[in-house]
Amino acid sequence: MTEPLLRADKLTKHFVTPRTGQTVRAVNGVSFEMFAGQTVGMVGESGSGKSTVGRMVVRLLKPTQGSVTFRGRDIAPLRDRAVRALRSDLQMVFQDPWSALNPRMRVKRIIQEPLLLHSKLSDSERSDRVEEIARSVRLNTDLLTRFPGELSGGQLQRVCIARAIATSPGLIVLDEPTSSLDLSVRAGILDLLQELREETGAAMLFISHDLGTVRLVSDHILVLYLGHIVESGPMAKVFDEPAHPYTQTLLSAHLPADPRTQLHRHLLEGEIPSPIDMPPGCPFSTRCPLVRDECRTALPPMVDIGDGAQRAACIRIREGSNQVPL
Amino acid sequence: MADLALDGAPKERSTIEKVWGKVVGISRRSPTSIIGFVIILFFGFLALLAPLLMPYDPIAANPNLILSGPSAAHWFGTDGNGMDVFSRVIFGSRFAFGIAIPVVIIALSIGIPIGLYSGYKGGNIDEAIMRVVDAFRVFPSIILALAVVAAAGPSLLNVVLVIGILDAPIFVRVVRAEVLALRSSSFVESGLIVGNPTWRILFVHLLPNAIQGAMAQTAVRAAWAVRISATLAFLGIGIQPPTPEWGAMIRQGAEFMVNGQWWVGIFPGVALILMVLGFNMFGDGLQDLLDPKRRSGGK
Numbered sequence: 001m002t003e004p005l006l007r008a009d010k011l012t013k014h015f016v017t018p019r020t021g022q023t024v025r026a027v028n029g030v031s032f033e034m035f036a037g038q039t040v041g042m043v044g045e046s047g048s049g050k051s052t053v054g055r056m057v058v059r060l061l062k063p064t065q066g067s068v069t070f071r072g073r074d075i076a077p078l079r080d081r082a083v084r085a086l087r088s089d090l091q092m093v094f095q096d097p098w099s100a101l102n103p104r105m106r107v108k109r110i111i112q113e114p115l116l117l118h119s120k121l122s123d124s125e126r127s128d129r130v131e132e133i134a135r136s137v138r139l140n141t142d143l144l145t146r147f148p149g150e151l152s153g154g155q156l157q158r159v160c161i162a163r164a165i166a167t168s169p170g171l172i173v174l175d176e177p178t179s180s181l182d183l184s185v186r187a188g189i190l191d192l193l194q195e196l197r198e199e200t201g202a203a204m205l206f207i208s209h210d211l212g213t214v215r216l217v218s219d220h221i222l223v224l225y226l227g228h229i230v231e232s233g234p235m236a237k238v239f240d241e242p243a244h245p246y247t248q249t250l251l252s253a254h255l256p257a258d259p260r261t262q263l264h265r266h267l268l269e270g271e272i273p274s275p276i277d278m279p280p281g282c283p284f285s286t287r288c289p290l291v292r293d294e295c296r297t298a299l300p301p302m303v304d305i306g307d308g309a310q311r312a313a314c315i316r317i318r319e320g321s322n323q324v325p326l
Numbered sequence: 327m328a329d330l331a332l333d334g335a336p337k338e339r340s341t342i343e344k345v346w347g348k349v350v351g352i353s354r355r356s357p358t359s360i361i362g363f364v365i366i367l368f369f370g371f372l373a374l375l376a377p378l379l380m381p382y383d384p385i386a387a388n389p390n391l392i393l394s395g396p397s398a399a400h401w402f403g404t405d406g407n408g409m410d411v412f413s414r415v416i417f418g419s420r421f422a423f424g425i426a427i428p429v430v431i432i433a434l435s436i437g438i439p440i441g442l443y444s445g446y447k448g449g450n451i452d453e454a455i456m457r458v459v460d461a462f463r464v465f466p467s468i469i470l471a472l473a474v475v476a477a478a479g480p481s482l483l484n485v486v487l488v489i490g491i492l493d494a495p496i497f498v499r500v501v502r503a504e505v506l507a508l509r510s511s512s513f514v515e516s517g518l519i520v521g522n523p524t525w526r527i528l529f530v531h532l533l534p535n536a537i538q539g540a541m542a543q544t545a546v547r548a549a550w551a552v553r554i555s556a557t558l559a560f561l562g563i564g565i566q567p568p569t570p571e572w573g574a575m576i577r578q579g580a581e582f583m584v585n586g587q588w589w590v591g592i593f594p595g596v597a598l599i600l601m602v603l604g605f606n607m608f609g610d611g612l613q614d615l616l617d618p619k620r621r622s623g624g625k
Binding site for chain 1: 511512513515516517518519520521522523531534535
């Protein structure tokens with residue numbers, strides 16, 4: 001078995017609120033692996049901690065506990081200076097392209113900044129490389145002399161992607177890269193990501209709350225709920241046979257493209273609990289339709305399903321009573 | 327560019343046309359700022375061409391002509407040493423600019439980096455810096471300036487340094503406030519993800535987006551510098567007579583005022599008022615132009 005490119009082990013992030021001093025348990029012991037060239041989709045509601053996990057993976061945030069092993073080295077305890085050297089290999093694309101670009105920098109300077117910081121290319125080599133990258137993200141090279149304010153949302157997100165791939169990183173975290181874009185533009189960005197994955201061979205961690213988008217791009221799925229991974233597995237398996245009650249309800253809430261499809265939905269009641277006031281035991285126990293008394297006492301462990309590629313954290317899986325009636 | 331013109335895009339305008347368009351826009355929105363600018367320009371012209379414009383040496387005393395009133399030979403009369411007031415008022419504009427410009431430069435170059443760092447770092451560092459800034463603010467700056475200049479010695483250099491340092495907290499506050507608003511926007515985060523060290527985040531990414539408020543303040547702060555340096559000289563702490571500095575001249579003039587020799591103090595006083603007014607009027611327009619929060623639709 002090959003070494004994973006990235007291994008997150010029991011990643012935990014707790015924030016302390018400045019006024020009240022309460023602890024926000026944003027991420028609680030998240031473990032997963034990513035291999036070179038793989039696209040992993042991470043799904044969850046807002047407040048599930050998915051963006052926090054993404055930011056810890058690229059070390060924009062320092063984990064409270066746990067380790068992030070990237071290319072065989074634990075990057076969690078590194079100091080800022082050491083993390084900076086890793087930036088050429090570890091990149092991220094943000095949700096909102098309108099605010100992710102310095103409004104007073106021309107597009108060309110934005111895209112070449114990582115090259116300036118991480119390579120020893122001459123000015124003319126850098127210019128050539130910027131044009132090459134711009135073409136590879138289907139960005140008209142005329143736009144290189146413009147300021148971000150003069151570009152459309154889709155073009156801006158292409159600039160963000162161009163900047164992220166400029167130094168050919170091994171791993172790119174994409175934090176909801178399409179959710180603030182128009183539907184028509186979204187498809188173009190997803191196509192581009194698919195192409196870049198084949199061209200560059202970079203592994204991608206694709207964070208989204210939109211199951212349809214994740215399904216299009218991912219090989220592997222992680223389902224997050226209240227800072228816990230409740231289910232993980234190959235994309236097709238998780239979508240066809242979701243094991244965890246939360247994944248089942250999440251998939252049943254997703255609208256299919258065909259409006260005539262018969263819907264079998266189980267709509268969850270209530271809101272995701274506050275990460276300040278975590279329920280004891282299973283994080284999903286407050287909303288789970290299959291909840292039992294023992295769910296509320298201890299955190300359920302991840303259980304292998306079938307050949308072990310798919311795993312979920314529910315105590316009812318072993319006895320086969322984990323199906324939510326739809 | 328030919329294909330652009332076909333699309334109906336506006337024809338490329340020359341730089342002069344653009345600048346002129348801006349000037350017309352400003353003068354329509356705030357005519358006072360144009361008046362202010364003209365006043366500053368006028369004094370700048372006096373300062374630059376002082377040697378050509380002065381009929382007499384500003385520090386040449388003529389013992390035969392002490393305290394003579396305005397006449398054809400001495401338009402503004404002569405002072406208690408028999409020096410030509412007209413020449414001294416003209417030369418005084420050099421001191422006004424010589425103080426105002428370095429003071430603003432010193433205040434900017436201290437205030438901007440501290441404001442950037444304080445706003446970006448936040449937390450305890452920011453808290454500590456802001457308490458120091460508050461301490462400066464609650465203490466009347468004229469008293470502080472008096473004390474420090476009196477202790478350090480009343481040279482021009484000391485006056486400029488002290489006033490410049492005292493003025494820095496204003497720029498710290500303005501820049502910090504803008505950085506605080508920008509810090510949460512993700513272009514700072516994406517600057518970090520690309521691998522920028524802190525100094526590049528501060529000066530390459532934050533500074534160009536946070537400097538407008540500080541720039542808008544510069545003219546008003548220049549007015550303040552002119553005023554406070556003249557005040558120091560008037561109180562006898564700053565620049566010493568017989569240097570042709572307006573504050574020092576007003577001080578001398580005040581002594582003769584009661585005897586009816588009004589011209590010694592009034593003319594440098596009018597010059598001082600005009601220049602401070604000019605900077606303030608221009609500064610007001612500058613703030614309207616640069617500070618989007620002050621930009622109002624109809625006025």
